[in-house]
Amino acid sequence: MTLAGAVAVVILLPTVALLFPALGMAMGGVAALFAVLLGLAALPVVDLLHPQAGGQRGLLALRARRLAPLPAAAAGLAAVVLAGVGLAVDRFDAAHPVPTHLMYALDAGTGEARWLSREAEPQPWTAGYVDGVVSAADDFPALGDARLRSGPARAAGLPAPTLQVLADTTVGEQRTLRVRVTPQRPVRLLSLHVDSGTGVESATVDGVALGVGRYTRDHPWGFGVVFHAPPPEGVEITLVVTPGHRPLLRVMDASDGLAGVPGFRPRPPDVGVVGSHSSEMLAVARTYPL
Numbered sequence: 375m376t377l378a379g380a381v382a383v384v385i386l387l388p389t390v391a392l393l394f395p396a397l398g399m400a401m402g403g404v405a406a407l408f409a410v411l412l413g414l415a416a417l418p419v420v421d422l423l424h425p426q427a428g429g430q431r432g433l434l435a436l437r438a439r440r441l442a443p444l445p446a447a448a449a450g451l452a453a454v455v456l457a458g459v460g461l462a463v464d465r466f467d468a469a470h471p472v473p474t475h476l477m478y479a480l481d482a483g484t485g486e487a488r489w490l491s492r493e494a495e496p497q498p499w500t501a502g503y504v505d506g507v508v509s510a511a512d513d514f515p516a517l518g519d520a521r522l523r524s525g526p527a528r529a530a531g532l533p534a535p536t537l538q539v540l541a542d543t544t545v546g547e548q549r550t551l552r553v554r555v556t557p558q559r560p561v562r563l564l565s566l567h568v569d570s571g572t573g574v575e576s577a578t579v580d581g582v583a584l585g586v587g588r589y590t591r592d593h594p595w596g597f598g599v600v601f602h603a604p605p606p607e608g609v610e611i612t613l614v615v616t617p618g619h620r621p622l623l624r625v626m627d628a629s630d631g632l633a634g635v636p637g638f639r640p641r642p643p644d645v646g647v648v649g650s651h652s653s654e655m656l657a658v659a660r661t662y663p664l
Contacts (some may be wrong), residue, residue: 386412471646474500477655478527478635479514482534487527492652496523499645503527514659515595516565516626517652528636533558534660535625540610542664548575549617551664556608559658561627566611567598569622578612595624626659 407455473496477490490510504523511519535639541552555566568574574597577584587599604627615621632638632654647653 406533421638471641472497473646473648474605474641475648475650475653476500476503476632477517477652477657478530478632478638479510479517479657479659480527480530481513482530482532482658482660487529489525489527490517491523492520492648492650493523497645499642502639512594514626514657515567515598515624516563516600516628517657519593525606530635532656534658535564535608535627537623537660537662539626539664543596545604547616549615551613551615551621552609552610553613553623553664554610555625557604557606559627559629561604561629563602563628564604564609565598565600565626567626568594568613568615569624570594570596572596572619572621573616575614575644577614580609580611621664623662623664624659625662626657628655628657630654630656632656633651 406578409555458598461599475492478487479490480487488508490508491500491504493500496504507521508524509519510517510522511576535555535557538554538556539551541550543550555564557564570593574586577586577597577599579599579601584599596611599611613621633640635656641647
């Protein structure tokens, strides 16, 4: 059983330690998956430990069947004991800080800012920033459609990405917009979204054609693109849209680190950061009508 468990750990550990955190998946679900797969890997070995009647009759067969549950019972007892010991010693402290998730999002057009967290039940430190629940996708579509914990924040003096119109031509039933979105600070991602009332026929980002799909109008934003590691000179985007509607373009950039944000308090020694793509994210957005 030890050998089977060791093999399972070697196979599964890279997936659990690297892939799932990178995807921002809940670690509680990962632990459940790991436990199930580990049990399946050890199942053949457990089966070999159970004595079988093997064609024996009478008392010999009865004795064999009575002994059969012993390995499973011993494993179950060991699991209960080890789980109890683990719960007793597993405490968050400076060496093992509790992971928390917190973001800061600023609308540079309205001057409104908010704290955001993906924690369903915020840790005490995070709860000092967020209280209600909002759909951040209405103002920050690059953050996804999930409903997040939210709380009011003080506006930071940070610039939003600029949007420069390089060309605007209309031929027949198509209007072609060529724009450049440029971050005004060091960032790690840049995004652009078009309002759902504007029909986007095609899109090209830095010379690469993208699929546009079809979007419903029950959401304020339709087509969008997220560009990671944008160059300082910005990203050129060409959109072919249907004329007759004034498009709204929502641009956002995001950097790492909340230390300079107004109202941010340093984490206590026993509070850490969740290993996800959006932890410690500082996002600034603005809407440009064209």
